Amino acid sequence: MLKSLAENLLTPLPMCFALGIFSKMIHGGIKIPKELYYSISIYLLMSIGIIGGHELAHEYQAHGVSTIWKPALVTLFLGCLTPITAYGALRYLGRLNIADAAGIAAHYGSTSAVTFIVADGFCNDKGYKPDGYLPTLVTILECPGIAVALVIGAVAMGMQKAAEAAAKSKEGQIDGAPEAEGGNLWEALHEVITGQSLMLMVGLLVIGFISTFAISDAKFHPYEEFFYNKNMIFRGALCIFLLEMGLVTGERLGDLLKVGPFLIAFGIIMPLFHGFLGAFLGYMAGMNLGGCTVLAAIVSSASYIAAPPAVRLTLPEANPTLSMTASLAITFPFNIALGIPIYFWMAQTIGAK
Secondary structure (H helix, E strand, O other): OHHHHHHHHOOHHHHHHHHHHHHHHOOOOOOOOHHHHHHHHHHHHHHHHHHHHHHHHHHHHHHOOOOOHHHHHHHHHHHHHHHHHHHHHHHHHOOOOHHHHHHHHHHHHOOOHHHHHHHHHHHHHOOOOOOOOHHHHHHHHHOHHHHHHHHHHHHHHHHHHHHHHHHHHHOOOOOOOOOOOOOOHHHHHHHHHOOHHHHHHHHHHHHHHHHHHHOOHHHHHHHHHHHOOOOHHHHHHHHHHHHHHHHHHHHOHHHHHHHHHHHHHHHHHHHHHHHHHHHHHHHHOOOOHHHHHHHHHHHHOOOOOOHHHHHHHHOOOOOHHHHHHHHHHHHHHHHHHHHHHHHHHHHHHHOOO
């Protein structure tokens, strides 16, 4: 495991991420134009979708749905379980209020597409190609966790406000029922489902799936070369993206002093717990070593793109500093630098091959 950690840390991707953090710490002059960052984000999301659809089509041609239905069910189960475990730890161990616990849980119930890409590259570099349907599992994992956490938060907040209103009513402090506060849950879920991340990944997955049946592999090959295939465009774009993510993370390092030791511990221990569940259940569902590793990585990751707007709409009382610091300044760098090789070691220990 230590050798794997060293190999992962001394590659261009995590080192570009570290360079971004270092630049911010010393007030360096590195700046990535926002237009370039957004363009690369779109490119990476399209890559996940179209190559995933292409691989899924080949998997379907070879095995039908026999190889994917178990991993898909496991992923859906994990997408519903992870926000519940995260909320329980935050609320009852960390003593956070309902809104903050649910807001952070929504981030940890969803996934990070960048973590998926890095984990996929890590496994491919080691010669353990993950199962071809992994991008499909990423899209399955994107939404349920956010929805479950928001429902927990909305229901708990409603019950708390109702109890407080009843107590005040008995004391004669207020007349009538309190007015509803907060955003609309369905509006928040609609924003997640129709947001850029999910629309691009699902849309391109469908395009990749249909195109594989409509054209020959030779005609599809140029798209595969541009969007993935370990070429210089994909890897170079990912280096630039992680450099920008390092700059963003570096800006939030000061927030670590504010969130306290519990949230720092949560941002490391909870991903390890979720990662073990992902590796174990992936193995039970018949996934290979690379697939178990990548599933563990995406289950253990936290969203910092899709979740924030949904939480803001439904739980405006939640403090965004806590959720963004936990997901972006703690869990994301931990997974990129240390988590992925640990999940690989977990999958090997369980017996995945």
